[in-house]
Amino acid sequence: MPLRLEPAPSFKDLFTLNGRTIAGMFLDSGDAGIAEICAGAGLDYLLIDAEHGPVNLAAILAQLRAIASYPVVPVVRVPTNDPVIIKQVLDLGAQSLIVPMVNTAEEARQAVAATRYAPAGVRGVGGVLVRSARWNRVPDYLARANALVSLLVQIESAEAVENAAEIAGTDGIDGVFIGPSDLAATMGLLGQQDHPEVVASVVRTIAAVKRAGKIIGVNAFVEAQARQYIAAGADFVNVGADVALIARGTEALVATYIGERHTSSAAPASY
Template sequence: MPAPKNPFKAALRDDRFQLGLWVALASPYAAEVISGSGYDWLLIDGEHGPNDIPLLSAQIQALAGSGSHPIVRLPIGEAWLIKQILDAGAQTLLIPMVESVEQAQALVRAVRYPPHGIRGVGAALGRASRFSRIGDYLETANDEICLLVQIESRAGLDVLDAVAALDGVDGVFIGPSDLAADMGHLGKPGSPEVLAAITDAFARIKTAGKARGIMTLDLEQARLYRDLGATFMAIGTDVTLLVSATQQLREAFLAGDATAGPVSGTKPVSGY
């Protein structure tokens, strides 16, 4: 039995659009709840969410069997972190702040077994090999790992063509907020100059034949990114949705809004 198939990687290879959501609450229970909402993928955020390897691992497990593929964003692209989270069962990684070809090449090597990389041969101790029950995991694992690199600075844009051309880089994710800040538009990822940079980046990534990713909390902006050719895109975060829903419910009640109630599409259950 070979390594489990990576449906997200297969979708990117077939140029099928994949819709996602950010999961940053650092809660396996919350991740499991969200996994029933129909998103193609959920990004478990280890960069800005208060996560560590055990928590990331628990959230990967919470998504098992759901229709939502877990993508893990590590806080930094260190080989030892990559080694641990791959053995814990992650198949798709998003690595932030990639700014050089050498850095991207090191990431490719970190997710592959020797002789093509430096991933340690120890998956028998982890979930990745079903605790050694997948007999040919070592021979098949490389093909199912999906590496996404995050470009979010002018330095990253400068090397984008070379990074996107690398064998082993499956997709390039543009980080609009950090890119905007680096371009002098802090807090304004929708500014014309930033949008022009994203538009150009998408075109260059497409020329390299790689998937194009991005995220936004603005649905109008999301539709624009989709029209520009985004292959995988997140349209919200669990944190902001929780803040918005709880605040709106309270405000609607205090305003006497009789239409306020459960989220559309859900059925109230007695005995809360």
């Protein structure tokens, strides 16, 4: 007889298993080997980035498989709020999604619908065809699928900050992820994620989402900013990226063993 399989925990389950702020990082290289190395580091989640990384469906699948044997939750940031792409990523077996550039409650509702089977939404039914159901080896998958998905939307514009409470309050949204880089740009402060006005907008958004009773997190590679947002109530913090760690690490090696002749002493202006 075939095995009967149970899905692994999704992102929202992390907050019932831990009594602390959750920490994770971006996977932007698209490389399954790097994903597996990072999976063994002890982080709570790994965020496969199909918005900014060179990541197609095959690369998402390879990284999901590489991570699967480790006690870390994979999350996929899809490139856009598109029901076809969201359906495909879910069918690959991703249970936790972040949808970027959500500015209004209506856009949040569209994201929810894309993750739900009818009549609750518009997700196409694959069943026996797809990895998410383990090719019909997950008992009652179709009846359970809507509840298995963790859906977060990304607030990363001045408009979205103003709509944060309504976005977070949308039925079916499990949480919000704040993107300070794009937020800074929409405020006319490109590359200035640490500007006091940007930080204030992030803190205000954290408070609004918390009042709505939803999970709230933020991208913050600089430790001082991460600590500030944790103190403000952030439930999770995205604290790095594979490509950034490799870039800064190799630069440190050059600075140590070759010297300033080949390196700049200036820190990157933005992360």
